[in-house]
Amino acid sequence: MSEFLTIHEAAARIRAGKLRPIELFEQCWDRIDRYEAQVRAWAYLDYDGARRQAEQLTQEWQRNHYRGPLHGIPLGIKDIIDVFDMPTGCGSTLWATSFARADAECVRRLRQAGAIILGKTVTTAYASFDPPPTRNPWHLERTPGGSSSGSAAAVACGMCLGALATQTGGSITRPASFCGVVSLKPTWGRVSVTGVLPLAPRLDHVGVMASSATDCAILFDAIRTAPTAPRRIRQRLLEPNDAAAFGLLEPTMAEAFATFRTTTATRDWHWHNHTLPPSFADVRHYHYLLMAVGAAAYHGERFQRRPHDYPPSVSQLIRDGLQCSAADYERALKHHAQFQTDIDHSFPKGWDTFATPAAPGPAPSADTTGNPVFNAPWSYAGLPTLSLPIGWSREGLPLSVQLIGRRHHDEQLLQLAQRLEATCAIIRPPLPL
């Protein structure tokens, strides 16, 4: 088995001529051959098409055309995002053979940057909560998290060096933390959702997963709609006072987060406890309403006509959305707008980043996709969040911190995470498979 490369490392070797895209492609495919039967991260794989891309990019390099740090990098794309001439299954039975006639905007940008699209990674049905076939590569009885289950599991196995994912509640951060990979959920609106199945458009985000914050920055640079000005990076982290508001923390995560706090503090990072705005109290309730009504608006009629194509959890979500009154929804919309203003103003001057656990604990059993309680508020806020592994549970499952940045300060958040990564790098054990 080849060594485990980050995008940044692979790119340096490709650029220097020490690694050809076709070799890197075959290394990824070896890992797919080795792990896929147990992990089931992929809804669709395209060996021939991907190999052809790898050959073309190898030839391009030989003709002295180097596209940049994604040149020849194999990626996976969540199966609610269109890739030309691959099905966009969306976790639906009926749509499993629905081929896309065009790349989604974010995929088009990755291709232009030289990425190799290996295939489509498993999503829960319609990017909701029903458990997928995918298993956690660190423990096959555990969930990889959802809904971007396949993206997280595939990156964790090194089947691909990065992946596109999406989040409406906690669908990027949760699986990334359960699988021990780094993820960025950008500011709402920073990445085009054209060509992506909606769940609730007011909350839907396209984001990235990879093995390091540097890699996430490379991926985000390719798909973001516009760059923002550089900002000062301060080694400062805000801890929400009312962490209890998120829900109960498992002891192993409480311990890992405390260690993270101590380690960073001894390395010149400053921490500050901070109170979230009062409107935070109703976020969980209204987030669910926006998500349910969004799902009902898109799926409602089809759900009534084709109930057999909707598993239990997403069915319940749609039913809840269909039953929501317009008056309740109007209150939710008002709260949503108010909370976004409140949270933007809640950052103290000079402090740009919140830090929380990324999940209540390590990945639970595979009959659930885990609890998005730490993530959903930030999908609702629309603020950028980054998930970074900080330790391991006794069973050898990853534990991560979630960093939350100011609106449109995605680049600053990525740089801060790169610095944290350098400060407290964690040892990554070999996969137990």
Add this chain to the structure above:
Amino acid sequence: MSEFLTIHEAAARIRAGKLRPIELFEQCWDRIDRYEAQVRAWAYLDYDGARRQAEQLTQEWQRNHYRGPLHGIPLGIKDIIDVFDMPTGCGSTLWATSFARADAECVRRLRQAGAIILGKTVTTAYASFDPPPTRNPWHLERTPGGSSSGSAAAVACGMCLGALATQTGGSITRPASFCGVVSLKPTWGRVSVTGVLPLAPRLDHVGVMASSATDCAILFDAIRTAPTAPRRIRQRLLEPNDAAAFGLLEPTMAEAFATFRTTTATRDWHWHNHTLPPSFADVRHYHYLLMAVGAAAYHGERFQRRPHDYPPSVSQLIRDGLQCSAADYERALKHHAQFQTDIDHSFPKGWDTFATPAAPGPAPSADTTGNPVFNAPWSYAGLPTLSLPIGWSREGLPLSVQLIGRRHHDEQLLQLAQRLEATCAIIRPPLPL
């Protein structure tokens, strides 16, 4: 069998409460039951979904909500145009079960106007020239024309009262004339192509088919992107001098066209022979290049990977496009721009409409889709064209005239056709099936 209604007639009855949408829907379905096994006009039919739409629109009318002349009108949609939760097969084997996740813009507008979508009408593979399974309802050994084969055949049978179609060469006008229905290919750009499979975007048009020019005006009104100012309607028709440039005319069509000329002339229509601009001579050649290169740009890579999913004619088109040099293509682009200017300036003052045969003759045998030679120049010009039945061949096949209007004068062209329709209405015999 119920009587044969136009959209205009059905709308009057629905509005007056003399016909309920659900009744009209069932009448159409009776015709589908009767003719579809022989005619094969449909790639996908959705009885349950359409019935539900008909019930909703019936209830709406009962609650005194009348949407307008498409309220409760059953339509067919060519199978390269997306309809939510129906497959967009595009005449491809691999895409036959590819469900659309959203309505194309033109379909969305029809739905808002109250139309009932019965299903998807057969297209030739990728809207090119390979013969489809559909047969001409006037003679089952003959072609319905292509590529909008199913739309023309379904309207001719009264399975639906109107249909969406598309044209890149002669794919609206030709099947409309072979099947004896009225069609409008609007000015290029007047109807959105969002959600429509491209063949050659510089030449692709979305248009409509129905049983009368009035019906086409109703359909066009719903899907056009912006209305234009009313214009004076003059009973004047220009006949191109160099009709021979189009190709050989079969005697039956020559006769029908001469009769049309005589009949209209005796009823105060003025005719004038007119010479087309010199750049017309190269139109056929460059139209083919633009179409081939457009097809190659979209399908090229997929064609090389999945040759089995491309039948012979479209394969040849794509191969020709792949072999075209950039220099030849640049000449084609230059000619295309020049010809559009030339043709716009070629209308004499006070004369707004050309008239030609819609095809060299009646529908040929079903192993071809017929000759688009009279239509392709106007797809290339981007001018609006309208196809209107003017007679019958000895075998009982329809013969049509093609009217060509000034750019963006689609509404004027429709009104002129309505006046012609009133002037020389042709008797429509019962279908021989």
